[in-house]
Amino acid sequence: MRNLLRLLIAIMICSPTLVNAQESLKEKEQRMQWFKDAKLGIFIHWGIYSVNGIDESWSFFNNYISHEDYMKQLDGFTAKNYDPTEWAKLIKESGAKYSVITTKHHDGVALWDTKCNDLSVVNKTPAKKDLLLPLVKEFQKNDVKVGLYYSLLDWSHPDYPNKTRVEKRYKNDPERFNKFVDFNFCQLEELSKKYSPDLFWFDGDWEQSAEAWKAKELSESLRKWNKHIILNSRIQGYGDYETPEQGLPVTKPDSDWWELCMTMNNSWGYQHNDHDYKTPNQIIRILVDCISMGGNLLLDIGPKADGTIPAEQVNILKELGRWTNKHQEAIYGTRAGIPHEHFYGPTALNKAGDILYLFVPHKPNGPLMIKGLKNNINRIWVVGEGTKLNWKVVGKQYWSSVPGIVYIDVPESVQDEQVTVIAVLLKDKVDLYREKGQVIESN
Numbered sequence: 001m002r003n004l005l006r007l008l009i010a011i012m013i014c015s016p017t018l019v020n021a022q023e024s025l026k027e028k029e030q031r032m033q034w035f036k037d038a039k040l041g042i043f044i045h046w047g048i049y050s051v052n053g054i055d056e057s058w059s060f061f062n063n064y065i066s067h068e069d070y071m072k073q074l075d076g077f078t079a080k081n082y083d084p085t086e087w088a089k090l091i092k093e094s095g096a097k098y099s100v101i102t103t104k105h106h107d108g109v110a111l112w113d114t115k116c117n118d119l120s121v122v123n124k125t126p127a128k129k130d131l132l133l134p135l136v137k138e139f140q141k142n143d144v145k146v147g148l149y150y151s152l153l154d155w156s157h158p159d160y161p162n163k164t165r166v167e168k169r170y171k172n173d174p175e176r177f178n179k180f181v182d183f184n185f186c187q188l189e190e191l192s193k194k195y196s197p198d199l200f201w202f203d204g205d206w207e208q209s210a211e212a213w214k215a216k217e218l219s220e221s222l223r224k225w226n227k228h229i230i231l232n233s234r235i236q237g238y239g240d241y242e243t244p245e246q247g248l249p250v251t252k253p254d255s256d257w258w259e260l261c262m263t264m265n266n267s268w269g270y271q272h273n274d275h276d277y278k279t280p281n282q283i284i285r286i287l288v289d290c291i292s293m294g295g296n297l298l299l300d301i302g303p304k305a306d307g308t309i310p311a312e313q314v315n316i317l318k319e320l321g322r323w324t325n326k327h328q329e330a331i332y333g334t335r336a337g338i339p340h341e342h343f344y345g346p347t348a349l350n351k352a353g354d355i356l357y358l359f360v361p362h363k364p365n366g367p368l369m370i371k372g373l374k375n376n377i378n379r380i381w382v383v384g385e386g387t388k389l390n391w392k393v394v395g396k397q398y399w400s401s402v403p404g405i406v407y408i409d410v411p412e413s414v415q416d417e418q419v420t421v422i423a424v425l426l427k428d429k430v431d432l433y434r435e436k437g438q439v440i441e442s443n
Contacts, residue, residue: 037333038097043300045102050270050305051076057106061164079127082307088138094317095324100147100201108156116186136195145198153204192225202234210236252293259296270302277312280319284418288359292346294336323418326384330357330421342372353429360420367407372433374403375426382414383421403433
């Protein structure tokens with residue numbers, strides 16, 4: 001028995017799924033609460049790649065441009081019109097509850113005054129100042145949670161093995177690679193202690209193993225430096241939530257916590273030739289799909305090298321803000337909605353489970369329809385507009401356990417120009433009828 005106990009303890013210590021073994025599920029749920037409630041965040045890709053408007057880091061890694069020519073952009077990164085107060089105000093206005101900024105992309109150029117090496121906008125660009133600190137302060141002032149993006153790989157660092165897709169600095173030199181890992185720890189300790197972020201958004205973990213990155217030790221250090229820190233999934237199994245990218249999930253991801261990161265056009269950083277922007281309607285519909293599956297949307301902007309945000313991006317954020325402000329009760333703090341078989345569209349539930357929100361991204365050709373709803377309905381209204389709506393139940397047979405069909409009339413005069421939201425107040429927690437043998441997963 002004693003040997004078996006020792007074996008079980010050894011397995012628990014070595015298991016990568018038990019990253020924070022001392023944290024209970026309840027404690028994790030509390031730590032993740034603000035993230036689950038947030039629903040909308042704004043991603044900011046800002047770096048020297050905005051000077052020429054080319055792909056961030058990948059342009060030299062894929063040999064579209066030489067590393068030397070890529071780094072010439074340092075000379076044009078001025079940030080002369082950068083106004084962190086206006087950035088924070090705009091992001092707050094959009095309805096975002098958190099924001100994630102690229103502190104350092106794969107090109108290795110830091111946006112803060114790092115002391116771990118000299119490749120920063122402070123030392124190498126006309127900006128000559130820490131660009132992170134004033135923005136972090138403005139976010140905190142505006143109750144916007146702070147997320148810091150950090151690339152674990154660094155294609156510019158002399159001790160990192162990969163330089164481009166075809167060129168390597170070295171192979172099989174653990175001592176040299178460990179020097180690079182120490183550099184990562186150095187920068188992440190700086191970011192943790194100086195800026196006290198709420199979240200770290202890692203990227204680039206695919207090039208090395210968890211052991212090589214020292215991911216376990218790194219996650220433990222990050223949690224030591226900031227007890228309530230949240231980590232995304234891109235740290236080789238030691239993160240807290242999933243991060244699907246660009247492609248909207250068709251079905252709900254397995255994790256209780258997840259976030260879709262997505263560009264407004266086709267580029268993460270500013271590219272002057274990319275005007276293929278999604279419309280506010282498309283973005284709002286993607287947002288409500290994320291909400292309906294219990295996730296968040298992290299929507300990207302790419303400021304210019306002088307620190308201004310392109311007009312197209314500002315306009316999208318403002319219309320997004322109009323819609324989120326109007327429909328707050330159906331967005332923040334909600335949980336995944338009911339299965340699509342019951343309603344032709346995205347839905348969400350309040351935490352108590354007794355208000356069902358129907359997202360209507362079209363002009364209904366006739367009444368809305370809910371199937372299989374066993375609850376009695378107390379009231380139905382238009383969110384953000386207040387009009388109470390009429391409904392009727394059709395097809396309920398006294399001898400059958402199958403509920404009738406709920407029909408809801410939605411006059412055109414109360415419909416939102418983007419997505420209309422209808423609130424259905426139920427008697428008790430939502431209760432749905434399913435065919436024999438079918439089970440509804442709990443949200």
